[in-house]
Amino acid sequence: MNDTPGARLQALFEGHRLTPTQRRIAHWMVRRAADVPFLSSVELAELAGVSQPSVTRFAVALGFDGYPALRRHLREVAPVEPARPAPGAAPSGGAEANAYQQAVHAEIENLRHLAELLADPxxxxxxxxxxxxxxxxxxxxxxxxxxxxxxxxxxxxxxxxxxxxxxxxxxxxxxxxxxxxxxxxxxxxxxxxxxxxxxxxxxxxxxxxxxxxxxxxxxxxxxxxxxxxxxxxxxxxxxxxxxxxxxxxxxxxxxxxxxxxxxxxxxxxxxxxxxxxxxxxxxxxx
Known part of the structure; x- marks a missing residue:
């Protein structure tokens, strides 16, 4: 059984009928599974390109009292700190990546996530x-x-x-x-x-x-x-x-x-x- 942060998030969403906006939030949460427990509702909304109230409604749809309760739950099953820099970030100590480099870094992050999913073959x-x-x-x-x-x-x-x-x-x-x-x-x-x-x-x-x-x-x-x-x-x-x-x-x-x-x-x-x-x-x- 795949027990990566992304897999645990997907298991949390299973069985819920989500709206298109909520599916978008869920998608971005899985992509950034290691970081999500440390994001505010505003930060998650910006990441997913939705409104902050949409994030709150999403948490309620999953059965939580609100986003803080969802985040507390995620922190219980996630690493104590983000696993890696956000996609598009420059290497530590380096200059800020340009737009082309950011695209490559984002794809590298996608491939890392794919590798995590394939841990369960x-x-x-x-x-x-x-x-x-x-x-x-x-x-x-x-x-x-x-x-x-x-x-x-x-x-x-x-x-x-x-x-x-x-x-x-x-x-x-x-x-x-x-x-x-x-x-x-x-x-x-x-x-x-x-x-x-x-x-x-x-x-x-x-x-x-x-x-x-x-x-x-x-x-x-x-x-x-x-x-x-x-x-x-x-x-x-x-x-x-x-x-x-x-x-x-x-x-x-x-x-x-x-x-x-x-x-x-x-x-x-x-x-x-x-x-x-x-x-x-x-x-x-x-």
Whole structure:
């Protein structure tokens, strides 16, 4: 069982119906799990980009008398001091980081958080088994997430016998899900990144109704796709630049590839066969 501060926070939020604003607060609390017990309600509100009363209402929604009671509870289960500098901060004694460096520092923090979540490998291992067993394996990703879906599918096709990329929306999307189900698919992998297209939510709802087990890589455990996923693995995106950065979701996709390979007995043989063919064709410049 993962017992990191972030995991304990997620367990605290489970079972509560949260509003979009409250999900945003929860998301930022998980991202800054080591710091949250030491933040005031005003500081947390600024971090999450919400109002201070929203933070108070959030604490009450979780069953506490107010934010001070929530913070006292968090201090009982958290380290006695913040674990590390805030994302974007310059190294101790150094000059203040510029905007580009801050974006990199924020992504490093996202990857640290992902590493903490992967301390419990069971969810990734379960996802790997589900993906390996699905023949064919549909991989869904629209708009901002299309690149993640295509990247995963490119490598997955080297070890999985039938990978189908669903990277275009429209009326054909449900048709392609139906085709995959008729061909024997048992699971669907979805990459869901902000801003979340309504089509993705609708497609996941449709896929589950069609009998598919939905495995989702999303930017947050509280993303809109969460309630339409059987297994959701979160990996935060960076928001420091004009366009989001997705190092965490990309790395988590590679982790799922590794876990899927563990569930495919002939994965290594397929890779060796590909390497031999590539060498014979002179496919790559060494």
């Amino acid at each position: 069971a969810p990734a291992e379960r996802a790997g088994r589900l993906l390996a067993a699905s023949r064919p394996l549909p991989v869904l990703g629209l708009r901002a997430a299309a690149a993640q879906a295509r990247g995963f599918a490119y490598f997955a096709a080297k070890v999985h016998p039938d990978v189908r990329v669903l990277d275009e929306g429209g009326s054909m999307l449900t048709d392609r899900i139906d085709t995959a189900v008729r061909a024997g698919a048992s699971a669907l992998l979805c990459f869901a990144l902000p801003r979340h297209p309504r089509e993705v939510v609708d497609a996941l709802e449709y896929a589950r109704a069609a009998g598919l087990t939905v495995v989702t890589v999303a930017d947050s455990a509280f993303a809109p796709v969460a309630r339409h996923s059987d297994l959701l693995l979160p990996a935060a995106v960076g928001t420091a630049l004009a366009f989001d950065t997705a190092c965490g979701p990309m790395l988590l996709g590679r982790v799922l590839l590794e876990a899927m390979c563990d569930g495919l007995p002939d994965a290594q043989a397929r890779l060796e066969e590909f390497d031999a063919g590539a060498a014979a064709r002179g496919l790559f410049v060494e």
